[in-house]
Each structure stands twice: as C-alpha cells, then as structure tokens.
Amino acid sequence: MRGLTNFSQSSLLFKSIHITIRSPSLASARQQPRRSYSFTSLRMAPTRDPNTLSNYGAWLTKHTTVNFKVNFDKQRLEGSVSLDLESLTDKESNEIILDTTCLDISSVKLSNVDLKWELKETVAPYGSPLHVTIPEGAQKGDRVKLDIALATTKDCTGLQWMTPAQTGNKKHPFVYSQCQAILARSILPCQDTPDVKSTFTFNITSSLPVVASGVPVPSDNSGEGERLFRFEQKVPIPSYLFAIASGDLATAPIGKRSVVAAGPEAIKAAQWELEDDMDKFLDVAQNLIFDYQWGEYNVLVLPPSFAYGGMENPIFTFATPTIISGDRQNVDVIAHELSHSWSGNLVTSCSWEHFWLNEGWTTYLERRIGAAIHGGPQFDFSAIIGWKALEDTVKLFGEDHEFTKLIISHKGVDPEDAFSTIPYEKGFHFLWYLERLVGREHFDKFIPHYFKTWAQKSLDSFEFKATFLDYFNQHGTDEIKQKVAQIPWEDRFYKPGLPPKPDFDTSYVDSCMALAEKWKSSDYKPDLKDVESFTSNQTLVFLQAVQDFSPCLSVERAQLLGSTYNISSSKNVELKTAYYGIALRAGDREAFPGICELLGSVGRMKFVRPLYRQLVKLDRALAVETFEKNKDFYPSTTKGQLAKDLGLR
Template identity: 70%
Template sequence: MENPIYTFATPTIISGDRQNVDVIAHELSHSWSGNLVSNASWEHFWLNEGWTVYLERRIQSAIHGEAEFDFSSIIGWKSLEDAVELFGKDHEYTKLIISHKNVDPEDVYSTVAYEKGFHFLYYLDRLVGREAFDKFIPHYFTKWSGKSLDSFEFRDTFLDYFNGLGDESIKRKIATIDWEGRLYTPGLPPKPDFDTSMVAACYELASKWRDPSFEPVPQDLESFTANQKIAFLDKVQESGTLSAERAQLLGKTYDFISSKNVDLKSSYYRVALDAEDPTCVYGVAELLGSVGRMKFVRPLFRGLNKVNRSLALETFAKNKDFYHPICRGMVEKDLGI
C-alpha cells in the first residue's frame, strides 16, 4: 500500500525466488500516480491505478526488455477476465467510470480499475506512438502536480497537449478516440495483440494437459520463472476444468504446494478447487490462515465455499479477526453470511 515517503508492503511478496518485484515497481509508481496526482473521486479510481500499472510495466520493460511488458500484460488480462466474469460482462462495476451512488465503494473495488485503466492508457500510447506518449507523461504529472482530477479533465489535458503539437497525423488519430465508449462501456475492452514469446512455452505445456493421457514430469517447467508457472496455471484453468485426479497429479508432479511464492501456490489451488479436488481443501484452509491479502483470500474462499462450504465457514470464523476489516467484510459477502 502506497503512502507518502514510505510503502506498506505485504510479506507475500517475499517469496525467496526474486519474483514479485513488480509489486515494488507498482508502489514506487504511486509516488507519482496516486500521491503526486490523484483521482478526484472514487468514480475515477482508474486514474490512480491504471496509470500505476502502466508505469509499473514500463519499469519492468526497462529492466528486463519489452517482452516483459507484454508478458505482465497477458497475466493482467487474465485477472481482468476473471473480474468481468465475476461481476458479469454488462455490470456497472466493469466500467472505467463507475457510478457510486448509494454504493459501498468496497463493493466496487476490483482489478477492473487497474487493468482496464492500464489498457486504456496502453491504447493511447499505441495510438500516438511511444515517443510522443513518453513526452506527454511528464507534462501530465507536472500539470496536475499536487492536485486531483477526473476522467474528463484527463481527456482535456490529453487532447490539448496533442492538438497543441501541430502534428496533423496525431490530430487525425486522436480524433478517432471514442471517449464515451472507453469510459462507460462495461465488460472487456478490445484485446491488444501482445508479444507472446514469454508465454509460448507456458501455453504449449498447458495444451498438453488437455490430453488425459499426457504424462507429466518435473522437468516440464524447470526452466520456467515463477511468473511463467503462474501463466501456465492460468492457461490450464482457462482451458477447462481438470478432473480431481489430474489436478492432484498436477500439484504432485510440479510440487506447487511446497512453494513459498503465495502467488504461485494460490494459482495452483484455484485450479485444484475448480477440479473439486477434495485433498486440496485443508491446504487451502491453512493458507487462508496465514495470508490476508484480498488478491488471494477472496478467490480462495469463493472456491473453497463451492467445494466444502462447512470448511470455508469454519476457516473464516477461525481467522476473521486476523483479516483487515475491509477484507473481512468482502469475504462475508462472498460467503453470503
């Protein structure tokens, strides 16, 4: 969580594998998007988080190469798909500008502001070109330094800047932007053509798991980073539910359960819960007693509730005082209690 001068960092980012540095990049980026320049109200929350995700991925690409930007964006797209599926593709809460009238802001909170906001900025970046957009970034943060703004003020700032350049080609391009559609249309935005070079092997292995006769070995993913393993698991989950037996084989062969990377472990448990694997539920319950980050807690409780509601209720009752009040309240709604 970003704060002026210092950051509250969740211990789940310390995983022993030098992964999760994206979280550090994200919180550092909040020094500009969120702290230096802030959204005027919760309706325009994407201006905080969409910008921050964009800057986070630019930092990653500067360190690891442009393919890392697309790789992170692919993982983010999956989380956006999950959020839209959870709410429903026509739901108010899947818009960039969300009406908060008579609504608890905590009910609205999801990855939509983060990932859909990122995709809007990435669309603008590609539309005007990276070189031109990179000059706009410091202009934006300088102009609004120490202030707050809404989506319409952002629109005006963007248009004034690029129309003022006198570049007729850029003028024609920005005239095509459907601001109303981008800001108010629910559901998924158009999906960009990402560079899939870093996920190709992940997807290839995931496709093999569609065949019930595929016999896995630990060496299948020994060259994968933790984030590539997560991309593999995301694709397995997306490709269709495994049988309980195959889910058990997945976890046993690749030893996901012993991982200290909570992102990776929770991704595996989501696959196992979808498969209604009865052997995974106590591991899920144990994990839910040791972490309080909503990114993990909410989907795991929802999955556990479908497989073993009594254990889900028991686990929540045991750990509810451990969770942050916001997390506790959201899980109560997820469990219907």
C-alpha cells in the same frame, strides 16, 4: 476504488467549444494556473466526490497535525488532531463539516475556546458528519485552526490491532492503518476525499518503533518505555494516504534512499528480496517521468494479515509479506507502489469514481519499469497476466455491470464494494491504446507533461481528456491530430465489459501455453524439467491456462501436477493459490487442509477471496468454519468482503 447518478444520462454535455478552466479542483483552487483547453464532446461531472459528507467546497484543509498515543492495552489511539482550514466561500461561512465514523470525540476548540459541535446521525456507509459552528463566521480567505480531542474506538475500521500471537516473532503487539478508500474518518475527523490535499505533521507516542507517511524528524526516542516519534509530510496528500504503524520493527538498507522495515525475524529475508531491484526501479521511473519528489522511499513489510499487495503510503509503502517469496519473483508489487509516487500520490483522482486515473496509470508505469529492466516482451507478458485477471473480474460481475465501466457511479456506495481489477487493467488498456495511437515516442513526451501539469492536484477523467487533447493538438503532427480527433472517449469511459483486446507479443507466453496444451491430453506424463526454465510468472501463466480447462483436470491429474512441479509445497503464494484453484475445480478434497491453512495465514484479498468463493461451492460448512476461525486475523476490509462473499451479511 470504486456508484452516483449515471453520468451518461445526467451530465452536462459540451460539444466543440473553447472554455477557460481555473482550478481543476475545489480543493486546490488557490494553487492553479489559468490554463486554456479545447474540448470535444466534454462531459462534466455534476459533483466531484459523492463519498464524503464534508463541506469541502466551503472549507479547505491546509495542514493537519496529529498528536496520538498508541495504547496497545486498550487498542486505541488517544490524543488530538489540529486542522488548519481556509474559508473558500465569498459569503460568510459559519459551519465546518468533517467526516467521522465511530470516533470518541471529547471536545472541539478554536484558540483554546470550546466550540459548539454535534455528531449528526450516521449516513451509511459514510459515517456521522461532525458539524462545528464558527461563532463569528469567516470570510473568504480567512483561516481557522480547530483542535479536536479524541480517541479511536473498537469499531475503528482504519486500524488493525494485532496481539503478539498474530505477529511474526510472537513477542510484541502490532498496529497498522489502512485508510483507502474512506477509512481515514475512523481515525481522525477530516475531509475524507481525494479531492482535498493537506500537509501533515505526525507526533506519535508509542512504546514500540513507529513509521508513518512522512519523513522522520530527529527526536529523542531512544531508551525504554514510551517514546515520541515525529514525522513531517511537506507534500500535500489526501486523507487516504494518512498512515502509521507501530510494532517490533528492525530496518535495513535496500537502496540509495531506501530502507526496508520488518519484524526482526523477517528483516534479512526482506532485505535480500528487495535490495537487488529497488534502485533500478527508481532510476527507470525517474527517467520516464521526472525526479522523485518525496525524499525517501521505504518499504514496511507488514504481518501476514494485510489485505493488499501493497499500499502506496508516501515515504513508507506498506507491503504484504507474500512478496517475500525467496525468489525475487514478486517484487513487481514494489515497482507498482513506487509508481504511485507520481500516479495517485502526486497526481490524484478527485474521487473513487475516477480511480482508474490512479491505478491505470500506475499499472502502465509499473509495466514500463518491468520492460526497461527485463526486456520489451516483459511489458506484454505482464499485460497478458493482467488481461486474464480482467476477464475473470468481468465474468464475476457480469459484462454489463456498472462496476466494469472505467468511470463508475458511486452515490450511496461504499467504494470498497466496487473495488476490483477493473480500474487497474481497464485503465491500463485505455492508456496503452492511447500510447499506440500516437506512438510511444510522442506518448513518452506527454507523460512528464501530464504529471507536471497536475502535480499536487486532483483531477477527473474529463480533465485528463482535456489535458491529452490540449497537448496533442499543440504538439502533435497532422496525422496524430487526426487520430486523436477520432478517440471514442464515450465508449472508453462508459462502456461496460472488456475493452478491445490488443495483439499481445506472446514471446514469453508461448512455452507456457504449449505446456498447458500438453496437459489437455490425459496421457501426458509430466516431468519437473517442463518448468525448470520458467520464471515464477511463467509458471503462473501456465497454471492460469490450466484453470480454464473445460472439462477441468481430474482429481488425480491435478494432484500429479502439484506434486511433479513442487507447486503444492512452494513458498510462493501466487503459485500456491493458482494451484489450489485447479485443485478446487477438480474437487480435490485432499487439498482442503492446505487451502484452509493458507486461508488462516494470509489476509491478502487477491488470494483469499477467490479461494473462499470456490471452497464455498464445494463445502459451505468448511468455508464458513474456516472464516469464523480466522475472522479476527483478517483486517476489517478483508473480513467485510469475505462475509459478503459467504452470504453472512
């Protein structure tokens, strides 16, 4: 998601040289083939990940086993974690350093022998590193297995505990994890960096059903009371993809290899929303890249407080209930999260500074899936919506802000503070630019090459550049080679603000913009027929255009828009939020009750942060009162960001 020393000033620069790289990542040193790349103006980062305190350059986690009991009464996980680590250094290594924050650790053992360990002083915002002494040291290639007994605490930021009253059917408690970006360390000691990948075993005891980011293993978990739920993740994953959830869950099939899990009261609606598109999404993605590698692809629809549209946890995507809108118009979120099965999960950015490699690629793949299913213009239509979000983000940060660069400096920064649409949309536009440069036919051959080259590994932007240049210098025509040689990598990586705006195919947008033009006249008399032929996303584009009016609509006109088009009563949160943006710009205080109700029923940051920012300008007291009333409903990520937005910390 998201400042370090400015690479444009402090990195080493190599010009037109030929070098051989072994091991694109310290974390995968023993997995890499020897490959030769040609570099032009290659900038090499002096460090891989500034957001971890672990010594992952000396030790590599090979496998992680978690043995947790879900204690709903005390709202904590209790048990142990076993870490199988390999020494990477040529000289003797006698200390392992792991990331932790706010954990209650009771012992660290090696072969049932207690080890000397110490939690060092907290380094904000990265937690307290756990230093473990290996008494006899280890040579390169040696393996050790640490057994760490622990419990999470009330300050755990990676878990969201919900009382029965906060869930859909209000009968049972619920807990779910959210580890991106650096919150896994609040659940278990680990090398909390995307530059390290480990296989996982999950042994979770709970009185309620459990899902996790692994394939379920048959076990006797029938009956009442506490039961053991087991999962195996045999594809190495980074710590931020560690995921568990437990609550009153039902499941229903939505595809050949897919189920949806949700509260019993929501399962039928969730099944209907997703079953029509799931296999279509999967088929298109496999044809575009290569076969799905994870076995199952399932979706967990979470309670309303969830901070994101979706979280791409392997096997089980965690999804916001706002996608269940009753019109199948918001399921592109699932196309996005499915695309992460290749981009982000299989091929991973080595640090949050290069997060665009995860999200830019995923946004690109999501739009290719949408175009394959809904027609070519859908690609540009989605890109136009994304461009509006990109413009808004750049305006919010400021066009010269560090966080509007493709590669962002992260030293001493909480990655969450830099999170925005930048890596998604600016990353997408860089990839789309490369596609147009070489032609889609040639770019489509590069896509599987890239993902096969880096499967189960982590990389940075410079290694992506090297892979791209190597491929097209070997396989491109003379014309393509000439074009590739002129790519302005420096500008694309480090120039803040908006990238060059492409010429969009506006086929799906023209009618939306034409309606918006009519609304610029105060004499225009609207009719429901205006939007009857629109998809929800076309209505969204229309609303976004009206949001940008200068001067803005009057209170009366804003109210007329909402009532005529039935938007103020819509169940589609995307549309309601866009309409409330218009109402707030108009200063419509009659909309305040509806806005406050939405802010108390949805935790998705995409919606609540913009609404709070606008509400605080009109009525700070109401905005703060609404936040204080609902802060325990929001997960820690949302709560922290909203507190900053409101100037409360």
